[in-house]
Amino acid sequence: MRLLFTDPTFQIDGAALPGLPFLIDQECELVDVPNDYLLYVAAERGATRSPKTWRNHGEAIYDFFSWLEANDRRWNEPARSGAGGRHISPLASYRNWSLALTSAKTGGARLKRSTINQRLTCLIGFYAWACKRGLIAEVPWDADLRRVPEGHPSFLRHTHAAVYVEKDDLRLKVFNEPPKVLSLDQCRALYAQCRSPTTRLMAALMLQTGLRNEECRSFPRKYVFDPSGLSTRKRIRLDLSPSDMDLKNSKPRTVFVTWQCMRALFDYLSFGEGAARANRGRRGASPAPRPVFLNKFGNEFSEKALNNAFRQLWARPGRLPFHVTPHMLRHTYATLELFHQSTRMPTAQALAWVRDRLGHNSIQTTSIYLHTMELMDDDELNMYQGQLDAMVAGKGSA
Known part of the structure; x- marks a missing residue:
């Protein structure tokens, strides 16, 4: 087969x-x-x-x-x-x-x-x-209706109809574990071990926006501009569209990047490794718009390329002493963003904000980051964004 x-x-x-x-x-x-x-x-x-x-x-x-x-x-x-x-x-x-x-x-x-x-x-x-389609007489499992627990019960829950779903007896019971996130020291170590400016900037972008692997690989050049003249203290809004990049379920959403991150992206495309890679792949390239990040041959990254690049950072002796994947950066962003927004608004509103930034369909999915936030030190969470900006600008201790 x-x-x-x-x-x-x-x-x-x-x-x-x-x-x-x-x-x-x-x-x-x-x-x-x-x-x-x-x-x-x-x-x-x-x-x-x-x-x-x-x-x-x-x-x-x-x-x-x-x-x-x-x-x-x-x-x-x-x-x-x-x-x-x-x-x-x-x-x-x-x-x-x-x-x-x-x-x-x-x-x-x-x-x-x-x-x-x-x-x-x-x-x-x-x-x-x-x-x-009549190819078999019946499905090979039994199922029954089970009530779905409410993610966030309210005092008006008695007015809501109960929700039931069909549950099969085939799939295994799984106990959900909190998502794995990176500490500030681990982020510094990751940034230091990224020898390629391309991998380093991709990591920074995922930490600042919560982009998925495929979303980062397809992040379009049209979203990058010179931020000179904008306030360095305000984040820059980016409206992601499925017509421009790969988005899960083709669902558009809005993310925000810091001034420092946009500056780094602009310089990368204008003068850095990004410009060199784009020139390398321009000959014979299709007229279709190309993403920001290209491999060393000037071609778009394959589906597993970023996973492999991260694996090389920890799988080899003498490199990172901890396991890291691109998706862990999304979990780290979500935890930091939830903490930041929770200091400015009620928790329910903060969860809704992070849900929309991540592109989740349900606030119940986003609520898992309440547990990861509790596992991290408040002082570290307060320092995180400033340290990330410093690392992107090349001023961090890493």
Whole structure:
């Protein structure tokens, strides 16, 4: 079993559809049913318009069908009898196999429960789609209705209708852990270890705005300007649009950067490594607008490039003594911004502000940063923004 993706020449009804995942078997024949579902996800379903979402579904389907092939099982076969006469579906058996995988290096579980659940969510979508189309008589799990707890109960909660959702018995119970954030000393160390001005400025931008990995990689040049004449004490508003850059769920939002960060971005594009990389990649480049950050060849960063760049900062001996990922910078920003806004307005309003800066759909998602804020020292939180500005301006202790 192999997972492949279409290139820009692939079209459906005259419209190009690059990045569509599809499976081929050992004989290099297309695997029809999962491929039909992946086509539905990418070309028909309106809620899944992101190629990253298509890839996630493709990888989950590929892993499951590879397991089926290795164990001589079929996705639509009847459940097998297990101990005590119980019936075990292929999907439940796959989940149990995933849980049992161990790491040869650590001896612990190879996959996190949250990772297994993410794959199961994609596979549940596949089976539900197959059932609606009459490919199977019923889905291989049981479900019941459960009441959703209120994120922020109020004294008027008795006037609200209770919200119930269908809960399956397939996915694992997961205990949420507080997001991992960087201390001020860790930010200084990270900034010092970023040997490339490009990686250093990308880290600074994510710490100041909470941009996701793909959002930072696609951050457009048109948003950068010379801030001379503006107050150095006021943050600069940037309205992010999905027509300019990659935004999750194509949801526009507004972020703010400090004067110092905008100055660094402008200088980077005008005189620094950014200008050199842009000139290097200009020959033969397409006329489409290019992002601020390019790799050393003058091309756009690949999907995993920034993760790999951060991994090199801590995976090699003598480098960072702590683990860091680009997404941890988003968590760090959210914690700092929530603390800053909480000193100026009630907590509920501060949460709503941070929710909008991050592009969350629910304030309940944003409320996790209340816990991370409590774990950090108030004095450190007060110093954070000034120290970040100093590091961007090249005046920090790092």
